[in-house]
Amino acid sequence: MEAGDDTIAAIATPPGRGGIGIVRVSGSGAEFIAESLLGSVPAPRVAVYRNFYDAGGQIIDSGIALYFSSPHTFNGENILELQGHGGPVVMDLLLARVLELGARQAQPGEFSQRAFINGKMDLAQAEAVADLIDSATATAARGAQRSLAGDFSREVRALTRQVAELRAYVEAAIDFPEEEIDFLADEILLQRLEVLAEKLTQTLASTQQGVLLREGLRVVIAGQPNVGKSSLLNALAGSDAAIVTHIPGTTRDLLREQIHLDGMPLHIIDTAGLRTTADVIEQQGIHRARRAIADADVLLLVVEATAGITEIDRDLLPECETVCRRIVVRNKIDLTGEPAAMRTGESGAEIALSAKHGEGMDLLRECLKQQAGYEQGGEGAFTARRRHLDALRRAEEHVGVARECLQGSRAGELMAEDLRAAQQALGEITGEFSNEDLLDLVFSEFCIGK
Numbered sequence: 001m002e003a004g005d006d007t008i009a010a011i012a013t014p015p016g017r018g019g020i021g022i023v024r025v026s027g028s029g030a031e032f033i034a035e036s037l038l039g040s041v042p043a044p045r046v047a048v049y050r051n052f053y054d055a056g057g058q059i060i061d062s063g064i065a066l067y068f069s070s071p072h073t074f075n076g077e078n079i080l081e082l083q084g085h086g087g088p089v090v091m092d093l094l095l096a097r098v099l100e101l102g103a104r105q106a107q108p109g110e111f112s113q114r115a116f117i118n119g120k121m122d123l124a125q126a127e128a129v130a131d132l133i134d135s136a137t138a139t140a141a142r143g144a145q146r147s148l149a150g151d152f153s154r155e156v157r158a159l160t161r162q163v164a165e166l167r168a169y170v171e172a173a174i175d176f177p178e179e180e181i182d183f184l185a186d187e188i189l190l191q192r193l194e195v196l197a198e199k200l201t202q203t204l205a206s207t208q209q210g211v212l213l214r215e216g217l218r219v220v221i222a223g224q225p226n227v228g229k230s231s232l233l234n235a236l237a238g239s240d241a242a243i244v245t246h247i248p249g250t251t252r253d254l255l256r257e258q259i260h261l262d263g264m265p266l267h268i269i270d271t272a273g274l275r276t277t278a279d280v281i282e283q284q285g286i287h288r289a290r291r292a293i294a295d296a297d298v299l300l301l302v303v304e305a306t307a308g309i310t311e312i313d314r315d316l317l318p319e320c321e322t323v324c325r326r327i328v329v330r331n332k333i334d335l336t337g338e339p340a341a342m343r344t345g346e347s348g349a350e351i352a353l354s355a356k357h358g359e360g361m362d363l364l365r366e367c368l369k370q371q372a373g374y375e376q377g378g379e380g381a382f383t384a385r386r387r388h389l390d391a392l393r394r395a396e397e398h399v400g401v402a403r404e405c406l407q408g409s410r411a412g413e414l415m416a417e418d419l420r421a422a423q424q425a426l427g428e429i430t431g432e433f434s435n436e437d438l439l440d441l442v443f444s445e446f447c448i449g450k
């Protein structure tokens with residue numbers, strides 16, 4: 001694959017007004033555009049103050065111009081950055097002039113895509129660029145920075161290398177059929193496979209943390225009307241986001257709040273109380289609640305401490321049994337006088353608390369972290385994506401099958417095939433093996449100008 005030889009341009013700063021706005025240009029035409037727009041091409045990597053001229057020689061704006069010359073640039077191409085006054089009209093005029101001079105409007109992520117294509121960074125690193133920009137917490141930002149620096153990619157590459165070596169060993173064995181069995185019977189081969197499997201498991205665990213750090217946990221609060229779901233949302237969010245009343249059926253639509261626990265983003269969703277109702281709006285809300293439950297990572301099933309889990313709640317439980325982890329919240333302990341507590345009940349983790357008065361809320365936060373398997377601020381934590389996790393799982397599975405082959409039939413051909421598949425799965429993470437669709441998907445989620 002090659003970068004198009006066309007020149008792309010975009011406003012790289014967010015829409016709206018700001019002190020400075022930046023138009024970025026990348027490609028072989030950047031030099032000509034600099035020459036036409038500024039009068040001459042600035043020396044590479046030197047900030048110069050210039051007028052930005054339109055076609056008729058009128059000044060559009062004046063500001064700092066920066067020129068970076070291929071190949072020593074972020075994406076390997078010639079890059080021109082024009083820092084003007086950050087108003088939408090000025091920026092639009094400047095971009096229009098650049099387009100007039102032969103550039104075309106960049107697609108989302110296209111600057112970074114070219115960095116990937118030109119070998120300046122691998123796919124996981126390019127994704128980390130977007131993750132850094134999108135990070136919801138400071139911990140996530142630090143994690144994205146590590147991925148961008150290549151911490152995650154290095155780990156994946158080390159695994160890929162190990163798989164490739166084992167594969168070469170097994171393939172050599174196949175090439176000498178008389179000795180194949182001896183080759184494969186070698187204890188060292190099994191040992192190396194086991195070491196590899198263990199490393200894969202470790203990487204999977206840290207990648208899982210990385211996905212949590214990037215995407216956060218979807219926590220859905222559900223239960224019967226009036227048990228205190230909205231109060232719980234407010235207590236977690238530390239604000240009066242949801243309306244709380246003693247009237248059943250107060251919450252009708254989904255309410256979302258974003259908070260974080262020790263750096264892990266939480267998307268909390270409060271739902272309409274589940275009950276049979278004639279109210280059409282409430283029915284819609286309940287429908288939405290059920291859909292939210294189906295998509296949850298963790299379900300907080302709220303029940304009244306005075307009543308405990310009732311038949312109606314039990315009817316709800318099986319439905320979420322398969323889709324997510326669940327915490328039963330026994331709310332309103334102030335009414336029963338029982339102490340705040342965390343225990344394992346008949347249907348999993350159970351927390352007794354009072355959303356209204358705050359007792360036991362710390363236990364709930366602790367329990368949420370446990371359920372997510374989140375370890376606070378692991379020093380080397382990096383961000384990762386579900387697609388990485390998926391690729392690692394496939395690699396793990398193939399390595400597992402290869403091991404079974406070795407221990408069972410000693411079928412070299414089959415082993416080699418599974419090791420090849422494992423290598424391919426790992427290669428998808430860094431983009432060594434990738435197809436156009438995947439790349440389009442990855443880069444389309446970027447912002448324009450990145």
Ligand SMILES: Nc1nc2c(ncn2[C@@H]2O[C@H](COP(=O)(O)OP(=O)(O)O)[C@@H](O)[C@H]2O)c(=O)[nH]1
Pocket residue numbers: 224225226227228229230231232243244245246247248249250251273331332333334335353354355356357
């Ligand atoms: N005593 C007591 N009342 C609570 C507690 N949590 C919520 N409530 C009350 O229960 C009623 C329903 O609360 P709300 O959060 O709207 O419940 P929802 O319908 O499940 O969203 C309100 O009057 C709340 O003040 C609690 O911990 N203790």
Ligand SMILES: [Mg+2]
Pocket residue numbers: 229230231242243250251271272273
């Ligand atoms: Mg409510």
